[in-house]
Amino acid sequence: MNKLQAMEVFVQVVDAGGFTRAADNMQLPKATVSTLIQSLEAALSVKLLHRTTRQVSVTADGAAYYERCLRILSDVREAEESLSRTRLSPSGRLRVDAPTGLSSDVLIPALPDFFVRYPDIQLELGCSDRTVDLIEEGVDCAVRGGQLGDSNLIARRVGILQFVTCATPDYLSRYGRPAHPDELIRHRCVNYFSSRTGKLFDWDFSRDGERIQVALPGHIAVNDTNAYTAAGLAGLGIVQMPNFMMEPMLADGRFEQLLADWSTDPLPVHVVYPQNRHLSAKVRVFVEWVAELFSNHPGMRLPKAAPPARPTPFEVAI
Numbered sequence: 001m002n003k004l005q006a007m008e009v010f011v012q013v014v015d016a017g018g019f020t021r022a023a024d025n026m027q028l029p030k031a032t033v034s035t036l037i038q039s040l041e042a043a044l045s046v047k048l049l050h051r052t053t054r055q056v057s058v059t060a061d062g063a064a065y066y067e068r069c070l071r072i073l074s075d076v077r078e079a080e081e082s083l084s085r086t087r088l089s090p091s092g093r094l095r096v097d098a099p100t101g102l103s104s105d106v107l108i109p110a111l112p113d114f115f116v117r118y119p120d121i122q123l124e125l126g127c128s129d130r131t132v133d134l135i136e137e138g139v140d141c142a143v144r145g146g147q148l149g150d151s152n153l154i155a156r157r158v159g160i161l162q163f164v165t166c167a168t169p170d171y172l173s174r175y176g177r178p179a180h181p182d183e184l185i186r187h188r189c190v191n192y193f194s195s196r197t198g199k200l201f202d203w204d205f206s207r208d209g210e211r212i213q214v215a216l217p218g219h220i221a222v223n224d225t226n227a228y229t230a231a232g233l234a235g236l237g238i239v240q241m242p243n244f245m246m247e248p249m250l251a252d253g254r255f256e257q258l259l260a261d262w263s264t265d266p267l268p269v270h271v272v273y274p275q276n277r278h279l280s281a282k283v284r285v286f287v288e289w290v291a292e293l294f295s296n297h298p299g300m301r302l303p304k305a306a307p308p309a310r311p312t313p314f315e316v317a318i
Contacts, residue, residue, distance in 0.1 A: 091120030159294035
């Protein structure tokens with residue numbers, strides 16, 4: 001029995017909902033399809049399909065095996081693609097995960113260019129501020145900010161962010177304007193906490209060799225970029241956010257910058273992907289496209305010498 005052929009037949013039977021239609025789709029005799037499924041079940045010692053005179057349905061074990069077959073067959077196709085001329089025009093489904101703010105402000109507005117270059121890729125973009133498990137959730141690659149904790153992932157640094165501290169004019173009229181980071185302790189600040197650990201992230205400031213890292217008081221903490229922005233706009237407190245998100249709101253007066261003579265630690269941005277995706281043409285061209293996109297973005301391009309990772313990252317909330 002050709003195991004890969006048997007897997008392909010099994011996937012076709014599940015997708016088609018029956019042996020006859022699967023046989024027609026694959027241009028194989030129905031008897032061959034039936035024999036391959038029986039041989040596969042015998043080799044696995046597991047019943048994959050429920051068969052009746054009217055329909056075929058997948059068992060619980062069959063459903064789990066179906067998902068594995070999809071991944072294996074996809075990997076085989078991608079390995080073949082990477083070694084053939086078709087790698088110049090990659091195609092198929094590409095599942096990407098990226099932070100909410102970065103997706104809405106940078107990635108999505110630039111996607112028309114991506115699809116002009118790669119019209120045969122079907123992109124599924126998950127937008128979330130939580131750290132997804134790429135293997136468990138079937139994600140091909142992810143854009144992440146901050147320190148990288150998973151050594152099983154391959155990472156390419158593609159950009160870097162600076163943060164700006166600001167507040168609304170209404171907040172400043174009620175509570176005043178801090179002149180030094182030490183004065184923030186007497187203010188209300190909007191905090192951000194990790195979706196994974198629940199930990200609040202400290203704020204940092206540097207100037208002329210002096211460095212200050214503080215945990216700040218606040219009446220509200222969130223773990224979503226959109227909610228963080230909304231809290232700041234509602235005048236709930238001072239916020240510290242990436243420059244690329246704040247520039248339009250600073251320009252139209254919704255926010256005012258604070259402590260402009262102080263800088264924050266930069267946040268490195270990586271594209272990460274599982275090791276078994278390194279041959280994928282789809283992942284390769286997406287990573288190259290993101291790297292090019294960020295290199296042309298004035299607020300995200302890497303400096304000549306990339307600085308070290310931000311010690312207290314904003315995690316994926318960029």
